Amino acid sequence: xxxxxxxxxxxxxxxxxxxxxxxxxxxxxxxxxxxxxxxxxxxxxxxxxxxxxxxxxxxxxxxxxxxxxxxxxxxxxxxxxxxxxxxxxxxxxxxxxxxxxxxxxxxxxxxxxxxx
Amino acid sequence: xxxxxxxxxxxxxxxxxxxxxxxxxxxxxxxxxxxxxxxxxxxxxxxxxxxxxxxxxxxxxxxxxxxxxxxxxxxxxxxxxxxxxxxxxxxxxxxxxxxxxxxxxxxx
Numbered sequence: 001x002x003x004x005x006x007x008x009x010x011x012x013x014x015x016x017x018x019x020x021x022x023x024x025x026x027x028x029x030x031x032x033x034x035x036x037x038x039x040x041x042x043x044x045x046x047x048x049x050x051x052x053x054x055x056x057x058x059x060x061x062x063x064x065x066x067x068x069x070x071x072x073x074x075x076x077x078x079x080x081x082x083x084x085x086x087x088x089x090x091x092x093x094x095x096x097x098x099x100x101x102x103x104x105x106x107x108x109x110x111x112x113x114x115x116x
Numbered sequence: 117x118x119x120x121x122x123x124x125x126x127x128x129x130x131x132x133x134x135x136x137x138x139x140x141x142x143x144x145x146x147x148x149x150x151x152x153x154x155x156x157x158x159x160x161x162x163x164x165x166x167x168x169x170x171x172x173x174x175x176x177x178x179x180x181x182x183x184x185x186x187x188x189x190x191x192x193x194x195x196x197x198x199x200x201x202x203x204x205x206x207x208x209x210x211x212x213x214x215x216x217x218x219x220x221x222x223x224x
Binding site: 045 | 157165166215
C-alpha cells in the first residue's frame with residue numbers, strides 16, 4: 001500500500017527550528033512532486049512549498065522564503081521540511097502530499113506546537 | 117499567484133439535501149482545479165481533479181463542473197458522512213505549486 005509516513009509531533013520554543021520528515025513507502029515516488037501544506041488550528045490549508053523533481057530543486061511559497069528549507073534523501077524516499085525562527089503563529093498541523101492530478105496522497109500530518 | 121475564492125464559507129444543510137459550493141479563480145486556470153473533503157484533524161481527501169473527474173472510490177453523489185474562472189462542487193443527496201469542510205485548489209500537475217480556497221464548512 002502506497003503511503004506517506006510523517007514524523008511525530010513536536011513541541012518547540014519560540015525562535016527555535018523544527019525539522020519534519022515525510023517518508024514514502026510501498027511504491028514509487030520518483031518523478032512525483034511532493035508539497036508541504038500546513039493548517040493552523042481552525043484555519044484553512046496553506047502551501048509552504050515543495051520539491052520539483054523535474055528541476056531537482058525545491059520551490060517555496062513567497063511567505064516562507066528565507067525561513068523554510070525543503071530537502072530530500074533519495075536513498076530513503078524521504079523529504080524534509082525545516083522551519084526556522086519559530087513563532088506562536090507557526091503552531092499548526094503540517095502535511096506532506098504527493099502532487100499528480102491534484103494531491104491524491106497525503107501524509108497523516110505532524111503537529112508542531114510553538115510555545116514558551 | 118492565482119487567488120481562489122470559495123463561497124459560502126459556511127453552509128447549513130440536512131441529510132438528503134442537494135448542495136452546491138462555488139469556487140472562483142482570479143484568472144483563468146483552464147480545468148486545473150481539484151476539490152477536497154477534510155474532517156477535523158485528518159488529511160484532506162481528494163474528491164475531484166481536472167475540474168470534473170471523480171477520484172476513484174468517491175461516491176457518485178459528488179459531481180463538479182466548470183472551467184476558466186468559475187467552478188462548482190455539488191453533492192446531490194447529503195449523507196451524514198458528508199458533513200465536513202471542503203476546499204478547492206488550483207494546481208499544476210506534477211508541481212507542488214498550488215492555491216487553496218479558504219474552505220467551506222458544511223454543517224447540519
